[in-house]
Every structure is written in C-alpha cells, then in structure tokens.
Amino acid sequence: MLARRIIPCLDVRNGRVVKGVQFEGLRDVDDPVTLAAFYNVSGADELVFYDITASYEDRGLFQDVLRRVAREVFIPLTVGGGIREVKDFEMALKNGADKVSVNSAAIKNPMLIKDAARHFGDQCVVLSMDVKRVNGRFRVFGRGGRDETDIDAIEWAKRGQDLGAGEIVLNSIDTDGVRGGFDIEMLNAVSSAVSIPIVASGGAGCKEDFVTLFKNAPGADAGLAASIFHSREVDIHDLKELLFESGIPVRRTNHVSD
Amino acid sequence: MISVIDYGVGNLHSIVGALSAIGEDVKVTGDINDILSAEKIVLPGVGAFGDAADKLKETGLMDAVISRAKRGVPMLGVCLGMQLLFEKSYEYGKHAGLGLLAGDICPMKDDLTEKVKVPHMGWNSLVFEKPSPLTKYISEGDYVYYVHSYYAKNAGSSLSAYSEYGGLIIPGIVSKANVFGCQFHPEKSGEVGLKILKAFSEVKGA
Numbered sequence: 001m002l003a004r005r006i007i008p009c010l011d012v013r014n015g016r017v018v019k020g021v022q023f024e025g026l027r028d029v030d031d032p033v034t035l036a037a038f039y040n041v042s043g044a045d046e047l048v049f050y051d052i053t054a055s056y057e058d059r060g061l062f063q064d065v066l067r068r069v070a071r072e073v074f075i076p077l078t079v080g081g082g083i084r085e086v087k088d089f090e091m092a093l094k095n096g097a098d099k100v101s102v103n104s105a106a107i108k109n110p111m112l113i114k115d116a117a118r119h120f121g122d123q124c125v126v127l128s129m130d131v132k133r134v135n136g137r138f139r140v141f142g143r144g145g146r147d148e149t150d151i152d153a154i155e156w157a158k159r160g161q162d163l164g165a166g167e168i169v170l171n172s173i174d175t176d177g178v179r180g181g182f183d184i185e186m187l188n189a190v191s192s193a194v195s196i197p198i199v200a201s202g203g204a205g206c207k208e209d210f211v212t213l214f215k216n217a218p219g220a221d222a223g224l225a226a227s228i229f230h231s232r233e234v235d236i237h238d239l240k241e242l243l244f245e246s247g248i249p250v251r252r253t254n255h256v257s258d
Numbered sequence: 259m260i261s262v263i264d265y266g267v268g269n270l271h272s273i274v275g276a277l278s279a280i281g282e283d284v285k286v287t288g289d290i291n292d293i294l295s296a297e298k299i300v301l302p303g304v305g306a307f308g309d310a311a312d313k314l315k316e317t318g319l320m321d322a323v324i325s326r327a328k329r330g331v332p333m334l335g336v337c338l339g340m341q342l343l344f345e346k347s348y349e350y351g352k353h354a355g356l357g358l359l360a361g362d363i364c365p366m367k368d369d370l371t372e373k374v375k376v377p378h379m380g381w382n383s384l385v386f387e388k389p390s391p392l393t394k395y396i397s398e399g400d401y402v403y404y405v406h407s408y409y410a411k412n413a414g415s416s417l418s419a420y421s422e423y424g425g426l427i428i429p430g431i432v433s434k435a436n437v438f439g440c441q442f443h444p445e446k447s448g449e450v451g452l453k454i455l456k457a458f459s460e461v462k463g464a
Contacts (some may be wrong), residue, residue: 002374002423003381003401040448045381071275076403076446096271098405098446121305123377123405166377195375221380251381251401253448 003251004214004243005045005222006236007078007199008229010035013052015061017230032065033072039229040073043236043253047073048101048169048224051081063095070096080128089116093124101126101169104142107149110163117164125167126199127160129153131186132173138186145173153186154193161194168194169224171201179205182213182223191219199224207239214248260459261296263323264288265313273302273336276445280456293322297463299331303338307347307363307408310338311355320356327358330464332436334455337406340432340439349408358437364411371425377407378428382421382442390418390433391461392440395453402430402442402450409441436464 010017016030036047049069051062059082070077079092080101089100100120106112106127117125130145131138131153138153157168170190172183182203191198200213204225213223228234243250260277262270264286277284277300285292293299301323303310314320327333335343344355347363355363367376381401386393404421410429419431421442431454432439438458444451 001383002378003383005380067271070271072279074272074276074279074445074451075448093269096269098272123379166379197375197379221375251383 001249002221003045003249004220005199006043006210006239006250007046007048007222007224008039008044008236009048009050009201009224009226011050011052011226012062012065015065018052033068036069036073039236040075041253043240043251044075045222045251046076046078048078048080049097051079053082063091066092066095066097078126080126085112086115086119089120089124093120099124099126099167101128103128103130104144104147106160107140107142107151110159113160113163113165117166122164122166125165126169127157127165127167128169128171129156129160130171130173131190133186138189141173145171145176154190157190157194161196165196167197167199169199169201172203175203176201178203179228181205181209182217182220184213184216187213187217187220191217197221201225204228204234207234207242210239210243211246211248214243215246259283259285259296260298260300261292262286262300262302263293263319265310265317265319269304270302272443272445273300276452276455277459280452280459282455282459288317288319290318290322293319293326296326296331298459298461299323299326299333301333301335301339301342303336303342305338307338307341307349307355308351308353310342311347311353314342314356324356324358327356327437330436332458332461332463333358333438334458335437335439336445337441337443340441341408341410343432343437343439344410344413347408359410359413359416359432359434359439361410361413361416363408366407366409366424366426366428369411369426374424376424377405378409378423379405381447382423382428382430384419384421384430386419387417390431390438392431392433392438392454392457393419394457396450396457400450402440402444402447402454404428404430404442406441410439436461
C-alpha cells in the first residue's frame with residue numbers, strides 16, 4: 001500500500017539552511033548536508049530545498065549544496081525557488097534534484113509547466129501554489145504570497161495538471177504560520193478537482209495535525225512542514241509511529257537518537 | 259567494479275552516489291568496449307521507453323548489453339532500465355526491448371481496478387513472491403520508492419517481489435539467473451535501497 005509521505009522543507013540561503021534550526025547535539029546544524037542526512041535517517045520520505053538566495057551569483061552555491069546532498073542522501077529531493085525557465089529545471093535535475101517545483105514563474109507563463117513536462121517528464125514537475133481565501137473563493141497568490149492574482153485556485157490546479165504538472169504543493173496562506181492545523185477545507189476542494197498527488201503545506205503545529213490531515217483530507221498524499229521539524233517540536237520518527245497507530249499507512253523507520 | 263551505462267538519458271548522480279556509498283568502484287560509460295569487458299552492469303533510465311530503446315540501438319549498446327547478459331554477467335536494470343529488459347513495451351506505440359525477460363510493459367491506467375493516481379509515485383511496501391539474491395538483506399514489508407506509469411505485466415517466473423497498487427500486482431523486483439531489475443529506485447529508497455544494491459554487488463557472475 002502506498003504510504004503517506006512526510007516532507008521537511010529546508011530554506012537555503014548562501015549555502016546554509018536558514019530559519020529556526022535548533023538541533024541539540026548536531027554540530028553545524030545549518031549545513032544543509034548535515035541536516036539532510038539527519039532527516040534521511042530519522043524517517044523523512046522526501047526533502048524539499050528552497051533556494052531563497054536573492055542574487056544570481058549565489059545560485060551556484062545552491063547547486064553545489066544540491067550536488068553534495070544528492071551524493072549522500074538517498075531519498076527523493078525536490079528543489080524550488082528561483083525556477084524561471086526550462087534551463088533552471090535542467091540545472092536542478094542535473095545537480096541531483098528528482099523534482100522541481102515552480103510557482104510564480106508558472107503564473108506568469110503557464111507554458112513553462114508544459115515545456116518542462118515535455119522535456120523532463122510529468123513526474124519531475126511540481127506546481128507549487130500559495131492560496132488564500134478572498135471573498136469566499138480560493139485565490140492564487142504570487143511572489144511568495146505577496147501578490148494577489150485573479151486566478152481561481154481550483155481552476156489553476158486543473159490547468160496545471162492539464163499542462164503536465166505531476167504533483168501539486170498546496171500552501172494555504174490562511175493557515176500558514178498559525179500552527180492550528182492544515183487547511184482541510186482547501187485541500188479537499190483542490191484535491192477533488194485533480195487526480196495528481198497533493199502535498200499539504202501550511203499550518204502544522206503538532207503531530208496530531210498530521211493525523212487529522214490524512215483522516216479528513218483523504219486526497220492529501222503528503223504533509224510538508226518546516227519549523228516544527230527544525231525546532232524538534234515534532235520528531236519525524238515519533239510522528240510516523242503515531243500515524244501508524246492511527247491506521248495511516250506510513251514508511252516506518254528505526255529510531256535514531258541525535 | 260560496476261559499469262553504469264550512460265546513454266544520454268537522465269541524471270546518474272544518485273545511482274553512482276548510492277553505489278559509491280556501499281563501497282563499490284563505479285565506472286560511468288557509454289563505450290561499447292567498456293561494456294563488452296564489464297564485470298557487472300547497471301542499466302539506468304528515465305523517460306520514454308521508445309526513446310531509450312532507440313538510443314541503445316543507435317549506439318550499439320543494446321547488442322553489447324545483450325551479449326554480456328548471455329555470458330552470465332550480473333546486470334541490474336533500474337526503473338525504465340528494468341522495463342527495457344523485457345520483450346516489448348506499449349508506451350506510445352509498440353517498441354522492442356532487450357528481450358532478456360519474458361513479459362510486456364503496459365500502461366497501468368488501462369488495467370487498474372481501483373481508483374488511484376497515476377503515476378504510481380511514492381513509497382510502497384514489497385511483498386515477496388520468490389527468493390532472489392537481491393532480497394537477501396531486506397524484509398517483506400520494507401518500503402521502496404516508485405515513480406512510474408507503466409508496469410511489467412505478466413512478468414511470470416521472473417517476478418520475485420511486488421507492490422500492490424490500484425488492484426494491480428506491480429513487479430518491484432524481477433530476477434532471472436544473472437539478470438535483475440527494480441521498477442522502483444533503489445538509489446532513492448533510503449537504507450532499504452542501499453541494501454538491495456549491496457546484494458546486487460555481491461552477486462557472482464557465471
């Protein structure tokens with residue numbers, strides 16, 4: 001049976017992981033390779049790396065990080081951030097990414113999804129969308145949630161699938177950072193409109209939120225979070241055990257202490 | 259020394275990294291002479307069956323690989339590389355494979371009996387069908403990482419471990435004498451995947 005996936009997300013700037021990494025006992029915790037290796041053995045099913053580097057010059061540093069992670073970590077890697085054209089996909093895949101996620105650039109140019117899918121296969125192309133309720137509708141936002149568009153999220157998800165996206169990361173701006181649980185209503189609305197896998201993002205505050213996610217949003221294939229994993233408020237091994245006990249299929253791993 | 263065949267499809271970082279991680283010397287090569295003297299061969303692959311088969315044929319690598327396989331050289335096909343070991347595929351038309359294993363590669367969507375998403379993407383557990391040298395370090399129920407939309411239908415006697423998806427038996431590990439294949443990505447399947455590669459690295463050639 002296909003397992004539900006748990007995915008930590010790492011923001012990388014200038015070759016280092018940023019945002020609240022608090023691992024006691026792990027040296028050099030903001031080294032992406034060290035952290036990736038730790039998540040790998042603690043039961044993460046996949047890792048997402050976001051390149052939040054501002055300048056073009058530092059992009060090379062991110063690619064170098066990716067290469068080093070891919071050499072040592074043998075689970076799927078997804079890369080996002082700064083993906084604007086087909087050659088950005090190519091660069092990421094060449095350096096060890098298995099999937100590449102695109103967000104604002106696809107809003108500007110939806111054909112990017114199609115071109116990338118044709119070149120590299122649907123399974124490589126992840127459509128990441130930031131969505132917020134506006135007047136009772138789910139509205140897509142660009143530039144990391146800063147720009148409101150007039151795009152309806154459900155239509156956008158369908159269009160993304162038709163253009164060749166192999167997966168959708170649905171980030172709810174409404175629940176993001178609130179830590180009150182995933183946006184079940186939004187996830188159900190979007191997942192019932194498409195047949196590709198959906199990764200839920202935004203709102204996880206504790207282990208139980210993932211149980212609620214998989215029980216109440218059956219269309220969600222994976223749960224993604226960042227700070228609760230980095231801060232060790234949620235240990236992925238413990239989370240997997242809780243999901244298993246709750247009857248949710250997961251890939252269980254042996255516990256490792258750090 | 260394991261020779262990883264480079265025929266211009268996909269990224270070989272992960273498979274090379276995983277083989278290195280288990281302590282193997284790896285040679286990435288697209289040279290026929292290298293293949294003709296290879297002691298152990300890994301055939302990777304992503305993308306479409308027809309394109310990959312054409313590239314293998316055009317470069318002469320297909321004949322070289324078949325001849326090594328027939329001489330008893332241990333060989334592991336991964337993902338599309340596994341599918342290429344079979345007789346034919348019905349991915350966008352009909353294409354001939356290496357014919358080292360009996361069976362056809364068919365679209366999953368035509369045969370599903372339960373409503374599931376295609377591609378079959380993610381971690382799925384293995385059910386053992388019959389012993390294979392590849393499974394010696396892993397256990398039934400272990401999870402491996404799949405990404406594919408086509409599957410080996412009627413793999414018959416080469417089926418050694420499978421996963422269930424959408425009411426289908428998805429051959430995960432196929433095995434016949436010195437010829438092995440994994441539909442999933444052992445290089446992306448964490449510890450379990452590394453154990454499968456380790457087991458392959460220990461297979462003795464004829």
